[in-house]
Amino acid sequence: DAKTTQPPSMDCAEGRAANLPCNHSTISGNEYVYWYRQIHSQGPQYIIHGLKNNETNEMASLIITEDRKSSTLILPHATLRDTAVYYCIVSIIFSGSARQLTFGSGTQLTVLP
Amino acid sequence: DGGITQSPKYLFRKEGQNVTLSCEQNLNHDAMYWYRQDPGQGLRLIYYSQIVNDFQKGDIAEGYSVSREKKESFPLTVTSAQKNPTAFYLCASHRDRYGNQPQHFGDGTRLSIL
Numbered sequence: 001d002a003k004t005t006q007p008p009s010m011d012c013a014e015g016r017a018a019n020l021p022c023n024h025s026t027i028s029g030n031e032y033v034y035w036y037r038q039i040h041s042q043g044p045q046y047i048i049h050g051l052k053n054n055e056t057n058e059m060a061s062l063i064i065t066e067d068r069k070s071s072t073l074i075l076p077h078a079t080l081r082d083t084a085v086y087y088c089i090v091s092i093i094f095s096g097s098a099r100q101l102t103f104g105s106g107t108q109l110t111v112l113p
Numbered sequence: 114d115g116g117i118t119q120s121p122k123y124l125f126r127k128e129g130q131n132v133t134l135s136c137e138q139n140l141n142h143d144a145m146y147w148y149r150q151d152p153g154q155g156l157r158l159i160y161y162s163q164i165v166n167d168f169q170k171g172d173i174a175e176g177y178s179v180s181r182e183k184k185e186s187f188p189l190t191v192t193s194a195q196k197n198p199t200a201f202y203l204c205a206s207h208r209d210r211y212g213n214q215p216q217h218f219g220d221g222t223r224l225s226i227l
Contacts, residue, residue, distance in 0.1 A: 032213045043117075043203050043218035044156075051213070087155070091213070100146075100171065101205075101216055103155030 004088045009108040012082075018075040020107050022088030025069040032091055033064060034101065035073045037084040037109075044087065044103070047073065078111045085109075115140045119204050119219035125227050126191065126198060134189045134222045136204030145187040146205040146216065149173060156203060162187055191224060199225050 005023040012018040024033060032051050036044040048055055048062045050071075055062045061074040075082055085106040117138045126132045136145065144163050148156040158171030162181040176195025181187050187206075191198045201223050205216040 034215060036218075041201075041221070041223070043119075043205075043220045046215045046217055049213065049215055100158045100161070101156065103150075105153075105155060 003102075004090060004104055006086070006088055006104065006107045008105065009110070011110050011112055012075075012078045014080060014111050014113050015077055018073075018078040018082065018109055018111070020073040020075075020086050020088075020109065021070065022072070023070045024088070024090050027068050027090050033062070033068075033071050034089045034091060035060070035062065036087045036089065036101075036103070037082075038087065038106070039084045047086075078109075080111050080113065083109060083111045117204055117206055117217060117219035119202075119222050121222060122220070124222055124224045126224060127227050129193045131190055131192050132224070134191070134202055134204075134224070136187045136189065136219060138185050138187075138204075138206045138219075140206060140208070140217065141184070142206035142208050142217075143184070144207050144209070145181070147171075147177075147179065147187070147189045148203045148205065150201040150203060150221075159189065159202075 032049050034049040035047040038044045048060050050062045064071045085108050087103050087106040089101050120135045146161045147159040150156050157173050159177050160168055160179040162168035165181055165184050168179050168181050178190045201221050203221045204219045207216045208214040
């Protein structure tokens, strides 16, 4: 199963872009990369996912390297509300369809005023 | 609004007691999941269900049981056999049995021992 490696913590100034890296060097060809975030005592919130192309939605952008061994989540204009633990996840497929999301320790992003 | 509702938000269990955590979704999602999260750790899969009347064990199913009698409901029972039940329990669902649609989560139930 593909595992992910993330820095334990990062700081970002309010209004600046937050760039959160993730290493997933053992990812297989059909595994997607998902990003979630979790604010204390709440359920994880889905942010974005991708396979090999860069993706963008209203929350963030996802940049995946050409060899798919790493990715970066970009929050273009961080606000104080973006302070959370960010998880980079590669889904593990159970029995051909159901997918387990294995959450590691994540990155604690702190947005500073 | 569509979403996943978990209840109660906080739950206390006495020794030898079974307790049931509720998870309801109105998203018309096929697959549903139960995860456990311990302080400072990631999520671990307890059970999952891809269709009604079918469910499978995850990595840490011992001491837990589930049912899936309706598409929108996937309750989790923490039995007295689970010796260390204190944790944050999260229910998730996603749209179809196949493909790569993201899982969406409820706001969790925090279970503690009295």
